[in-house]
Ligand SMILES: Nc1ncnc2c1ncn2[C@@H]1O[C@H](COP(=O)(O)OP(=O)(O)O)[C@@H](O)[C@H]1O
């Protein structure tokens with residue numbers, strides 16, 4: 340029997356640098372992503388997917404802003420649910436197409452997933468999740484002044500709007516997700532980090548305006564489904580220390596303790612590698628066997644330990 344593997348990939352893999360984010364562009368990128376996943380499913384692994392939505396949900400916020408005098412703007416939690424739907428649809432379509440070509444007939448299912456957060460999470464006072472397109476410093480300054488947006492520089496790639504990103508406490512649909520995996524489905528869940536919701540004193544849930552980090556939600560998903568391996572797919576082959584400096588050094592296999600030490604030394608910035616490394620560490624610290632951070636197109640070799648950064652327990 341194959342392993343249960345939870346794979347998380349970023350919204351930046353779905354709308355790539357320099358692209359506008361049209362649906363055909365998203366579909367083409369997703370098709371490319373799915374081509375890398377077919378092999379795993381063919382080998383008999385149970386695959387669970389989660390994905391980011393930073394560029395896509397940020398674009399919905401821009402649409403809101405531009406059209407609010409004509410049609411009502413939707414709250415951010417609803418925008419997250421919209422991206423779960425549209426990206427889940429694209430993934431279902433392209434992964435099914437790719438599997439059928441290989442003669443594999445398994446259901447691919449997207450679960451609209453709510454994730455509980457603490458409405459008093461300090462993250463609401465300190466926005467860190469980059470959303471939408473990249474801007475020049477000058478454009479960012481203008482948006483900050485004119486719209487009051489929080490803007491940050493994102494890993495040397497340009498400036499982006501940031502929104503609050505509370506910590507994911509609980510995946511509310513976890514039992515349904517487990518049942519679908521048991522039934523043999525490839526499940527897409529907690530897209531865009533999940534729809535942030537919180538509970539009131541009566542036990543009722545309601546939406547919260549935020550974007551949860553999909554890697555942090557992904558490690559919870561991986562633990563909830565009893566995954567053997569949690570794979571975080573991104574734009575670099577390996578995690579580095581002194582990233583972007585002449586002294587940059589790529590990491591091959593590290594223990595959780597070494598990862599925590601590098602984290603303490605400030606090698607992993609918020610909004611990019613920071614939450615990724617935190618998620619990878621949490622998975623192995625809380626009982627998981629292995630987290631791997633690797634480039635999307637290198638998933639096969641990364642699972643064999645030939646590339647990527649593998650994080651193991653002590
Ligand atoms: N220490 C580091 N090691 C490797 N990459 C890093 C590091 N710090 C920042 N980065 C940047 O973080 C990016 C991954 O974050 P991001 O693009 O936000 O993730 P996602 O792929 O989930 O969209 C990498 O492509 C790289 O540009």
Ligand SMILES: NC(=O)OP(=O)(O)O
Pocket residue numbers: 348349350351390391392393394469531532550551552553554
């Ligand atoms: N929600 C989320 O983490 O999106 P990205 O991976 O696109 O940043």
